[in-house]
Amino acid sequence: MRTKFSWRTGVTAVAVSLAMILTPAAPALAAGDDLTPAQSKALYQRIEKLLPKNAEAKLAALRDRLNIPDTDPRDTIEAIIDPNDYVCEETEVAGYVREQTAGLSQTDLLNLTVILMLDPITYDALFFPEPEADRFFGADGEYSKRIHRTFRGLKGFWDIDANRIELVPAHGSTLLDNDRVARALKLTLGVTQEAADDLALYIGEIVDQDKFEHGENPLFTFNAFAFSAEGMAVPGVGEVSDKIVMGDGILEGMKALGMNDVAPDAILGHEFGHHIQYQDGLTASDLPAPEASRRLELMADTFGSYFLTHADGKDFGVRRVKDFVRMFYDLGDCEFASAGHHGTPDQRAKAAEFGAVNSLLPPDRVLPSRTLDKRFEKALPRIVAPDVETMTPEDAS
Numbered sequence: 001m002r003t004k005f006s007w008r009t010g011v012t013a014v015a016v017s018l019a020m021i022l023t024p025a026a027p028a029l030a031a032g033d034d035l036t037p038a039q040s041k042a043l044y045q046r047i048e049k050l051l052p053k054n055a056e057a058k059l060a061a062l063r064d065r066l067n068i069p070d071t072d073p074r075d076t077i078e079a080i081i082d083p084n085d086y087v088c089e090e091t092e093v094a095g096y097v098r099e100q101t102a103g104l105s106q107t108d109l110l111n112l113t114v115i116l117m118l119d120p121i122t123y124d125a126l127f128f129p130e131p132e133a134d135r136f137f138g139a140d141g142e143y144s145k146r147i148h149r150t151f152r153g154l155k156g157f158w159d160i161d162a163n164r165i166e167l168v169p170a171h172g173s174t175l176l177d178n179d180r181v182a183r184a185l186k187l188t189l190g191v192t193q194e195a196a197d198d199l200a201l202y203i204g205e206i207v208d209q210d211k212f213e214h215g216e217n218p219l220f221t222f223n224a225f226a227f228s229a230e231g232m233a234v235p236g237v238g239e240v241s242d243k244i245v246m247g248d249g250i251l252e253g254m255k256a257l258g259m260n261d262v263a264p265d266a267i268l269g270h271e272f273g274h275h276i277q278y279q280d281g282l283t284a285s286d287l288p289a290p291e292a293s294r295r296l297e298l299m300a301d302t303f304g305s306y307f308l309t310h311a312d313g314k315d316f317g318v319r320r321v322k323d324f325v326r327m328f329y330d331l332g333d334c335e336f337a338s339a340g341h342h343g344t345p346d347q348r349a350k351a352a353e354f355g356a357v358n359s360l361l362p363p364d365r366v367l368p369s370r371t372l373d374k375r376f377e378k379a380l381p382r383i384v385a386p387d388v389e390t391m392t393p394e395d396a397s
């Protein structure tokens with residue numbers, strides 16, 4: 001397992017530095033302007049006081065239980081806070097995250113990290129999504145048409161019950177909605193309504209600064225993932241539908257990195273691949289943890305790429321799909337070059353290539369998802385083998 005962000009470490013560091021200054025009574029907040037350093041620190045302290053001592057563990061347990069992946073930029077931010085603790089090769093995506101945090105003070109970074117740790121946007125999207133008619137993608141809805149079209153394409157392409165899957169956005173502006181944030185935090189942290197309301201207020205004050213683009217900083221929503229409660233009820237919510245959550249920030253980030261021609265569709269195609277795994281019962285394996293997770297990610301790449309390159313899917317060029325997949329998984333993962341967990345960028349690229357190879361072979365009709373999986377399982381040893389450089393039609397037989 002990769003190292004999880006230790007929010008407590010941050011708290012200790014700040015507590016030490018705070019002990020050296022007299023904390024003034026919190027001054028009135030000037031609307032529209034950035035907070036003073038003292039105001040930012042005061043908010044951090046108030047949030048810390050309100051959080052249950054086991055907040056981080058509690059959320060980690062919830063994420064584990066519901067199988068919500070940790071694909072946010074916290075690792076990279078943590079590396080910026082304390083570079084000595086991390087040996088993280090700077091990838092394009094990590095570089096982008098770094099750019100988004102340029103000029104932020106230590107306190108700003110800690111505030112940002114606490115908000116990402118609490119992640120009310122994700123829980124709001126999962127448990128309290130807007131009605132379908134009100135959903136839009138991209139901060140200003142600029143991706144709505146494209147995302148909806150590709151989602152419709154995926155539903156028609158694959159042989160699973162896609163009507164069970166809801167596609168929901170994640171917007172940074174949610175952080176300014178005190179009621180939504182409080183509702184999510186009350187549920188996930190088990191705090192009182194009063195504490196949740198206060199937390200939501202303080203989070204809103206932190207986020208509503210120019211330096212955080214009043215919620216539009218892409219790091220707040222630098223995330224996309226597939227979710228299935230697999231029939232389990234979520235305490236306090238009841239039954240939760242299967243979902244794909246699509247953050248505005250990840251779309252914006254991929255655009256900034258020159259990947260807009262393929263990224264929105266590729267991300268959706270990959271996440272849809274995870275739903276194929278849920279519905280076809282492909283998630284279980286005898287592999288140990290890192291290899292098991294790598295198999296699922298590489299398989300989702302193959303499903304995604306098959307759809308992207310197939311003439312009945314998006315009919316994209318193979319090179320572009322491979323490049324994108326290789327880059328996407330650099331996201332915030334300091335161990336991307338190690339053998340385990342997510343798979344290396346090269347393995348990712350080969351898994352995507354394998355999907356493409358299959359899409360270009362006869363028959364022209366779309367393969368049943370289970371058939372493609374069978375081919376994938378057979379090819380997996382070659383996809384992960386360091387000495388195999390490319391996947392060929394023979395691998396698909």
Ligand SMILES: [Zn+2]
Pocket residue numbers: 270271274297300
């Ligand atoms: Zn995935």
